[in-house]
Amino acid sequence: MSEVINLQDKIKAELLDISGTINKIVDSYKSLHSPLVESQENVPKATQQLDKISEQTAAATHRMLDTAELITPREDEVIAGLNKIKEIVQNNETTGVIELCDALAQKASDNNNDAFVIMDALQFQDITSQQIDHAVVLLEELEVKLSKILSALNSEGEETPAPKMPSKKQRAYDPHADLFDKKTNQNDIDSLFAKK
Amino acid sequence: MSRTILVVDDSPTVVKFVSFSLKNKGFNVVTACDGMDAVEKISNMSEKVDLVITDLNMPNLDGYGLIDTLRHNDEFANTPIMILTSEEDEEDKQKGIQVGASSYLVKPFKPALLVQEVEKYIKN
Numbered sequence: 001m002s003e004v005i006n007l008q009d010k011i012k013a014e015l016l017d018i019s020g021t022i023n024k025i026v027d028s029y030k031s032l033h034s035p036l037v038e039s040q041e042n043v044p045k046a047t048q049q050l051d052k053i054s055e056q057t058a059a060a061t062h063r064m065l066d067t068a069e070l071i072t073p074r075e076d077e078v079i080a081g082l083n084k085i086k087e088i089v090q091n092n093e094t095t096g097v098i099e100l101c102d103a104l105a106q107k108a109s110d111n112n113n114d115a116f117v118i119m120d121a122l123q124f125q126d127i128t129s130q131q132i133d134h135a136v137v138l139l140e141e142l143e144v145k146l147s148k149i150l151s152a153l154n155s156e157g158e159e160t161p162a163p164k165m166p167s168k169k170q171r172a173y174d175p176h177a178d179l180f181d182k183k184t185n186q187n188d189i190d191s192l193f194a195k196k
Numbered sequence: 197m198s199r200t201i202l203v204v205d206d207s208p209t210v211v212k213f214v215s216f217s218l219k220n221k222g223f224n225v226v227t228a229c230d231g232m233d234a235v236e237k238i239s240n241m242s243e244k245v246d247l248v249i250t251d252l253n254m255p256n257l258d259g260y261g262l263i264d265t266l267r268h269n270d271e272f273a274n275t276p277i278m279i280l281t282s283e284e285d286e287e288d289k290q291k292g293i294q295v296g297a298s299s300y301l302v303k304p305f306k307p308a309l310l311v312q313e314v315e316k317y318i319k320n
Contacts, residue, residue, distance in 0.1 A: 058209060065212050072220065116307050119213055123304035126207040127282060130253075172206055172230075172253040174282045186309060189300045192289055 040150060043143045047136050054132045061125040068115045075115070078108040133173040198224040199318045200243050204234040204262060205251040205280070210303070214249060214280070217307035222320045231257025235265060238272075245275060246318045252281040252288065260295050267296040276317035280305070 086101045201223050203214045208229075215225045226241065228234035231254055238245060248266065252259035259279060266272035276298040281288070284302045292300050301313055 061209050062212065065209070065216070069216055116217075119216065120304070120306060122209065123213060125209045127304060129207065129209075130282065172255045172258070174253050186301065186313075189289060189302070193293060193297070193299050 037150070040143070040146050043139055043146065047139050047143070050132050050136045050139070054129050057125050057128060061122050064122060065119060068119050071115050072112055075108045075112045079105050079112075082108070130173040137173075198222055199246040199320055200224045200226060201314065201318075202226050202228065202234060202238065202245045202248045203250075204228045204231065204248065204254070204259070206230050206254045207251070210251065210280070213307075214310065217310055218314065220307075221311050221314075223314070230254040231259065231262035231265070234262055238266075245272070247314060248272075248275060248277045249280050249314075250277065252279060252283050252292075260291060263292075263295045263297055278313060278317075280310075 082101045082105045086098055086105075089097045089101070201218055203211055203218070203225055204227075205211050205214070206229055211227045211229070215227060218225050224243075226237060226245070228237050231250070233256070234248075234250070235257065248262075250259045250262055254262075257265070259281065263277050263279075266275065266277065277296065279292045279297045279300045280303060281300075282303040289300055298317065299313055301310060
């Protein structure tokens with residue numbers, strides 16, 4: 001009889017131990033589940049945010065390009081007008097006016113060149129846009145992986161609802177796009193193509 | 197009469213920049229946002245395209261696909277085609293040669309260099 005009681009006590013102790021272990025597993029699962037759910041909410045937000053940066057940078061760049069496009073024809077008109085004045089003044093021998101006209105023409109020409117420098121610098125938008133696209137694709141991949149983990153962790157055997165994925169736009173980008181760190185120069189490329 | 201250049205790139209910024217640089221030198225510029233759009237534009241154009249400038253990474257039909265399509269069209273068999281891309285791996289350049297590109301320019305680029313490359317093939 002006493003042996004039976006001892007066995008019951010042992011079974012009770014084992015059950016208590018198993019119950020404690022299950023509670024620990026449940027707690028671990030909860031602590032794991034929470035950040036995963038949070039990540040699943042935050043990653044799409046980051047994706048949307050990066051898309052917004054790309055769109056806003058593009059809009060700002062286009063505005064600057066449009067402005068620069070207005071400047072250069074005006075500068076051409078200034079150069080042409082000043083040259084006309086120069087012709088007229090040459091006949092009247094007005095001291096110093098010709099030099100002034102030359103200086104103004106040079107300034108207008110410099111402005112024209114500077115407008116090209118600005119436009120050249122604005123190519124950053126295309127490059128950063130490609131870099132951002134690359135980051136977005138990485139985040140989208142992470143998002144899919146997290147969704148899969150969440151599905152796998154669903155221990156109650158319930159069917160996991162399909163994750164809410166934002167509609168993904170088609171992205172074509174160069175993952176190595178960089179403003180600097182160019183490996184080749186144009187002469188090398190031209191030589192390569194000349195050999196074909 | 198101005199020579200016509202077809203500029204193909206999915207980046208509106210690049211299209212704008214290239215167009216501006218070329219128009220400033222008196223070229224007539226037609227633009228397309230990807231390879232498929234370029235093929236459609238070409239088939240609906242009455243004027244002759246004297247030179248094509250294309251990006252590589254584009255949706256729908258990429259630069260290699262576009263060059264391949266054009267090279268299989270008698271009208272474009274000898275038209276100069278320039279690749280303008282941020283890809284600068286040796287493999288990309290070799291692939292460009294294989295599909296029939298005439299030259300290859302790496303982004304970001306100087307407008308003067310672009311015009312210089314264009315004028316190797318056509319002049320107004």
